[in-house]
Amino acid sequence: MTWEDDDFAPESAHRHHTRPTRPTYIPPHLRTINPHYTSPPQHSRSPYFPEPTPFRRPPLLNPSGSSSSRRGGRWRRGGGAPRGTDAPRRSPAPRFLPPKHYPYDDLSEKLDELKVVEEDAVDGASSKGNAINFEAYDDIPVEASGENVPEAVESFGEIELSEGLKENIRRCKYAKPTPIQKHAIPIAVAGRDLMACAQTGSGKTAAFCFPIISGILKNENWVKVAGSGRRGGTRVAYPSALILAPTRELSCQIYEEARKFGYNTGVKIVVVYGGAPIVQQFRNLEKGVDLLVATPGRLVDMIERAKVSLSMIRYLAIDEADQMLDMGFEPQIRKIVQQNGMPPAGKRQTMLFSATFPDEIQRLASDFLSDYIFLTVGRVGSSTDLIAQRIELVQDIDKRNHLKNILRAQRDNEPFGKSSLTLIFVETKRGADSLKHWLSTSGFAAVAIHGDKVQMEREQALKAFKRGATPILVATDVASRGLDIPHVSHVINFDLPKDIDSYVHRIGRTGRAGRSGLATAFFSDKNMPLAKALAELMKESNQDVPSWLSQYAERSFNDVGQGRRYGGSKFGAHDFRNDSYIGNGNSDYSSAYYGGDSMVDSHSSPTRVGYVSPTFGVRADFYGPASHGTGFGQEPVVAGGWE
DNA sequence: AAAAAAG
Structure with a gap:
């Protein structure tokens, strides 16, 4: 670094202490409409996030320097007139400009939500x-x-x-x-x-x-x-x-x-x-x-x-x-x-x-x-123990009716609404649209999201779902990863994914921030290749594995090439560098362990590290204990055509 | 064989 700390200190001091009077803050969405707008009364925004004060970058350290890259520095340009122009700009805009489509009001709202949760x-x-x-x-x-x-x-x-x-x-x-x-x-x-x-x-x-x-x-x-x-x-x-x-x-x-x-x-x-x-x-x-x-x-x-x-x-x-x-x-x-x-x-x-x-x-x-x-x-x-996983044997042709039964029972138990959202995953984009349509005509307000929809529709669908306006969302894998949607109490894998990782991410849309959730999956003949990984995953997450699934899992030996651990599934707390076959130069990685039961030698066996399941209350009777039952219960089934 | 990501 060429800059000295000392050079910089006075600048930041300046930033914090000398705040000359500056123009009244104007929310972005009103800026071009009324330059004399005065901010709304304080109570309308979050007390935790007071009105933002426009941020000012410290002046350049070498104002006389005229290198073009500095001249182009973006804290200089913000709100200023183009170089060499004296044309008046609209009011001296604050520097801290959020993009238009995310106005502050929106932000405050989110912050308030967050505040409640965190309190x-x-x-x-x-x-x-x-x-x-x-x-x-x-x-x-x-x-x-x-x-x-x-x-x-x-x-x-x-x-x-x-x-x-x-x-x-x-x-x-x-x-x-x-x-x-x-x-x-x-x-x-x-x-x-x-x-x-x-x-x-x-x-x-x-x-x-x-x-x-x-x-x-x-x-x-x-x-x-x-x-x-x-x-x-x-x-x-x-x-x-x-x-x-x-x-x-x-x-x-x-x-x-x-x-x-x-x-x-x-x-x-x-x-x-x-x-x-x-x-x-x-x-x-x-x-x-x-x-x-x-x-x-x-x-x-x-x-x-x-x-x-x-x-x-x-x-x-x-x-x-x-x-x-x-x-x-x-x-x-x-x-x-x-x-x-x-x-x-x-x-x-x-x-x-x-x-x-x-x-x-x-x-x-x-x-x-x-x-x-x-x-x-x-x-x-692995998934968290907080998600109760139910796997049900349902053939493709029965899926819709079974879904309807579940949704009905769910509705009887607790009305759909903002606090009880159901996210349904399907395999294909077409399938998403068609299931959504079928649900709508069956009396369940649903929206669909997938990659063939235009972005606006996608965002609207997600928003309607989050708000609870449409408490059922039918989705492809576009929604399987990362999305944090509060109050998703039930994830249904109408079609199971081919990949166990995708399953992990999908069910992870519920049971967030330490809360519990329910994940139901319809397992059909097509999903046989997933049996083993699924059973392993459930066992790991302290779930009851239906006996028919265990049987499928045992019989599936066609998972060669899926990796050597855990019957071909992809989990295990594991740094691949610790694999001995990696060879020289990698054996010197030290491992540090934290937490109770995890003190195992990662170099030795792939033995599972057990850990205590936190107590949680899952509504196992969420939609009634198989009362609406389809009859596929614990009886072992041997499917034909798979081996 | 599917989904996502550029238009």
């Missing part, structure tokens, strides 16, 4: 409906392997995060880190690369957002050269951090989450994804971007159009990393990470997160990492 958590009241049930996490085994693993912490206070961020964490009422956060954040703050596996719904987003935002704030000197500049007459954005996610909706969700954490810190966060007008996204980028959240396709497009450069990236986080490195996505990810000017591993910090991480993908992923730490909270690819 309950503070009481430690696991009995309350909304509480984050931390007890549920207490006995989860944690494994961290790699060299010099930084120590875990017990509170956010112990972690060196920048003050602005800590303030936001407090505002969000995040009282206490979840297990993945306790371990991952110190590792990330120490600048280490990380491959992290944690169960669905356990707080991964914050685990990578906190270190990134904190890092950006602590490295303002460095960030100064990022932001935006010019190349060939067009503005180029130079983000210093990039977060990638596999679906558009997930990108938006991460973006909104990150916005909360970066609130009023001056860290500029932008999201880009396909299916939405690219021009608007260009505009957002031109206002400057420190942290870019993106789906791969749109990002590559923007790189090729020279609207975004990755040459200044310091932090790279890939959410759902196993899917992102799987066949369909891998070429695009390589393009982004290896072929377009992004600093190589070691010169940037890379963090990969997912609930599932098959060995072969771990191997691939290590290309992107340097001296990384492998962290598991819970098992790789």
Whole structure:
């Protein structure tokens, strides 16, 4: 670094203390309408997030310097007239401009929601409906392997995060880190690369957002050269951090989450994804971007159009990393990470997160990492015990009627509504539409979401579902990963996925933040190949495995090539580097273990590490104990045509 | 053989 700390100090002092009178804050949605708008009365917004004060970057350290890249710095440009023009602009706009489609009102609302949830958590009241049930996490085994693993912490206070961020964490009422956060954040703050596996719904987003935002704030000197500049007459954005996610909706969700954490810190966060007008996204980028959240396709497009450069990236986080490195996505990810000017591993910090991480993908992923730490909270690819899993033997032809019975019983038990959402997964996009249509004509208001719908429809469907306006959502795998939809009490796998990992992610849409949930699956003859993995997974999660499923599982020996552990399934808290067959140079990874029962030698047998199941109340009678029954119960069935 | 991600 060429800048001296001392040079920088007065600047930040200036930022905090001298606040000359500035124009009244004008909410974005009213800015162009009435420049003399005065802010609404205080009570209309969250007391925890007072009216935002426009953030000002400290003045440039070398104002006389006239390098064009600095002149193009994005905190200078914001709201100012174009160079060489004296044309009056609309009112002196504050610098902290959220993208138009996410106005502050929306943000405040989300924050209030979050506040309620977290206040309950503070009481430690696991009995309350909304509480984050931390007890549920207490006995989860944690494994961290790699060299010099930084120590875990017990509170956010112990972690060196920048003050602005800590303030936001407090505002969000995040009282206490979840297990993945306790371990991952110190590792990330120490600048280490990380491959992290944690169960669905356990707080991964914050685990990578906190270190990134904190890092950006602590490295303002460095960030100064990022932001935006010019190349060939067009503005180029130079983000210093990039977060990638596999679906558009997930990108938006991460973006909104990150916005909360970066609130009023001056860290500029932008999201880009396909299916939405690219021009608007260009505009957002031109206002400057420190942290870019993106789906791969749109990002590559923007790189090729020279609207975004990755040459200044310091932090790279890939959410759902196993899917992102799987066949369909891998070429695009390589393009982004290896072929377009992004600093190589070691010169940037890379963090990969997912609930599932098959060995072969771990191997691939290590290309992107340097001296990384492998962290598991819970098992790789296991589901939480908080989700009660029911597997029912239902042939394709009976599925609709069976579903109707379930939904009826459910409705009798507790009316559908905002607090009781049902998410139904199907295999195909066509199947989603047709099931949705059938449900609607059968008296169950449903919406569908899948990749053939235009983005607007997708977002509207999700919104209607979240609100409870349409408490049934029929979805393809577009909704299987990452989406945090509060109050999904029931996930139904109308069609089981081919891949056990996908199953894990799908059922993970319920049972979030330590709450319990129910997952029902219709198992048909077609799903035979999944029997073994499914039975293993259920056993691991302390579920009762129907005896017919166990029998199927035993009979299935056609799963060669699926990996050596656990009958071909892909779980096990496991750093693939610890496999002895990897050979020299990898045997010196030390392993650190935390948590009760996890003290096993990972080099020896693949013996299961048991852990105590937290108590939870699952409404096993959610839709009645097979009273509506189909009769497929525990009797073993031997299906023909499969072997 | 399907879904997702660019248009």
